[in-house]
Amino acid sequence: MDWHDALDLAIPHPPPTSAEPAALVAAGKKAVRRRRAVAAGGTALLVAAVIGLGSTYAPWRDRAAPPPPIATQSEAGEALGSYPTQPPLSDASPLRYDFDTNEVTLHDGWEEAGRIERKEIRRLLGHDYSQLFLAATNGEKTVYANFMNPTEIAYADAAGTNGKSLGEWAEDVAAHHVEPRWSVGGSIRVGDGWTITREIDNPLGYDLPWDSEAAVAEREGMEVWILFTGNRPKGGGSGEGYGVAYAAPGQTIEGYIAHRDKEIDRDLAASTGGYSASMSEAVEFGDGSELVPAEDGVEILEQVADPDLGEKFADGASRSAAARITVNGKEQVAIAREKDGLTLVYTVEVADGPRSEDRDTRSLEDVLAMVKARETDPETGGGLFP
Amino acid sequence: MSAHDEAFSGFVAARRPHLVRTAYALCGDWHRADDLVQTALLKLYAAWRRVESGSEEAYVRTILVRAHIDQARRPWWKRERFGDLPERPAPAExxxxxxxxxxxxxxxxxxxxxxxxxxxxxxxxxxxxxxxxxxxxxxxxxxxxxxxxxxxxxxxxxxxxxx
Known part of the structure; x- marks a missing residue:
């Protein structure tokens, strides 16, 4: 059997994309600048370098189906505290580790029963896998903990590990990832060896086409909490995202969900909104910059000439206009520009928020402001109107 | 555009689809594949002058494979990116x-x-x-x-x- 040919046939090709490498160059320059700033003692955060590139690089954006909504990235919002991964010492949570001082603190009556430090971790699991694996016991119960970093700490009741030593547990943790999967309307699935012990349907109270799903998954005495959110609009462009956290002793998944709910709401509040844009023949220019219906079922509710969508949109345009229209009763915004004898028309549809009470009707001005924000973004540069 | 940027852009335009496909073969998730390639290409951009001509793809592939390993080794690697959910669809088809x-x-x-x-x-x-x-x-x-x-x-x- 020719495995190369068989695999080549089986491995799907990504949908075509017209994403411009220029945006990647811009992001690369930014990353290099930030790296230099950090190297020079600056405090710039490297992690932000790739934020905002999603729509430019998403290879699904240019599928033949209606393009997915384009969300505007959130701005820096109000900082929420990190989810507490190290609760106060108790018999349920008998050990803490200070990542700054490398100091281990144990609850009264507990003593250290094993430790694997970075050198050994590196040998077992690879470079920089985590800071410390630790076992603590009170004579009756033994707890294992994996301190990866201040926000990633795994705990397990040693009694639930099928007799594994701390070292064996460490290797097991590294080898078995929870790898959750979910689609809107379905159930959460997890990787081999993991078991869903509890599933919570739509814990965030989202309304269609949005949905949420949470689950507690367990493997060998260790629990993780999973929270998915996603949407599946009728016009296409579905998507899911998720967060996973190790269950912290004494904490509940409800607490984790409430924390994530606040984070998500904060991000949404700081966002300028999401929309989908697809090429359209619903309207065309009549006299001057006036738009007129070009298809049956199209009605123009209001329109403006020469909308302000930034210099790139206006540069060289012989005429342009935007209109709030209905297409077979469904409201959309049409944007048209004529340049060099070529007319481009897009219809824009604002993405629904996750909760129906947040789905305010957007005015023509609101939608144009969202489009302008994207089209004039210096990092991603929009791209609807070249 | 500098010669550096021009050469890099040419490489990206020519090879990104194959790199995304490779990443997808490794991880089975278009979202993660796109993230991995994006990360790898940004690293390539920073290292462009140091990478021997003709070795660019091997350089990116190595980053891709190791980045995926690094990510997968973390038991709770997370993808909390609610804010850009709509722009990364995984169409049912x-x-x-x-x-x-x-x-x-x-x-x-x-x-x-x-x-x-x-x-x-x-x-x-x-x-x-x-x-x-x-x-x-x-x-x-x-x-x-x-x-x-x-x-x-x-x-x-x-x-x-x-x-």
Missing amino acids: QVEERSELFDALQALPEMQRKVVVLRHWLQLSVAETARELRISEGTVKSHSSRGLAALRTCLESGDAFRA
Whole structure:
């Protein structure tokens, strides 16, 4: 059997994309600048370098189906505290580790029963896998903990590990990832060896086409909490995202969900909104910059000439206009520009928020402001109107 | 645009689809594949002047494979990116288009899957595969043997190419 040919046939090709490498160059320059700033003692955060590139690089954006909504990235919002991964010492949570001082603190009556430090971790699991694996016991119960970093700490009741030593547990943790999967309307699935012990349907109270799903998954005495959110609009462009956290002793998944709910709401509040844009023949220019219906079922509710969508949109345009229209009763915004004898028309549809009470009707001005924000973004540069 | 940027842009335009496909073969998730390629290309941009001409793709592939390893080693690697959910769709039809062989490939243990992808799809030598994955040549051979055996079972048990 020719495995190369068989695999080549089986491995799907990504949908075509017209994403411009220029945006990647811009992001690369930014990353290099930030790296230099950090190297020079600056405090710039490297992690932000790739934020905002999603729509430019998403290879699904240019599928033949209606393009997915384009969300505007959130701005820096109000900082929420990190989810507490190290609760106060108790018999349920008998050990803490200070990542700054490398100091281990144990609850009264507990003593250290094993430790694997970075050198050994590196040998077992690879470079920089985590800071410390630790076992603590009170004579009756033994707890294992994996301190990866201040926000990633795994705990397990040693009694639930099928007799594994701390070292064996460490290797097991590294080898078995929870790898959750979910689609809107379905159930959460997890990787081999993991078991869903509890599933919570739509814990965030989202309304269609949005949905949420949470689950507690367990493997060998260790629990993780999973929270998915996603949407599946009728016009296409579905998507899911998720967060996973190790269950912290004494904490509940409800607490984790409430924390994530606040984070998500904060991000949404700081966002300028999401929309989908697809090429359209619903309207065309009549006299001057006036738009007129070009298809049956199209009605123009209001329109403006020469909308302000930034210099790139206006540069060289012989005429342009935007209109709030209905297409077979469904409201959309049409944007048209004529340049060099070529007319481009897009219809824009604002993405629904996750909760129906947040789905305010957007005015023509609101939608144009969202489009302008994207089209004039210096990092991603929009791209609807070249 | 500088010569550096021009050359980099040319490489990205020409090779990104293949790199995204490679990443998808490794991780089975278009979102993660896109993230991995994006990360790898940004690293390539920063290192462009240091990368020997003609070695760009190998450089990116190495980053891709190791970035995926690094990410997968973290038991709770997370993808909390609610804010850009709508722009990263996974249309249902993509799932339906996946062949049984591809699903079987994704069902392989991680290192077996990587070995099969690098060795048998990308046709790297045993030594090259071992170097990229930072494992011994003997381990490459054993992963390769087990991985192909599992895929062969899949092919024998059904129509692996049914879309």
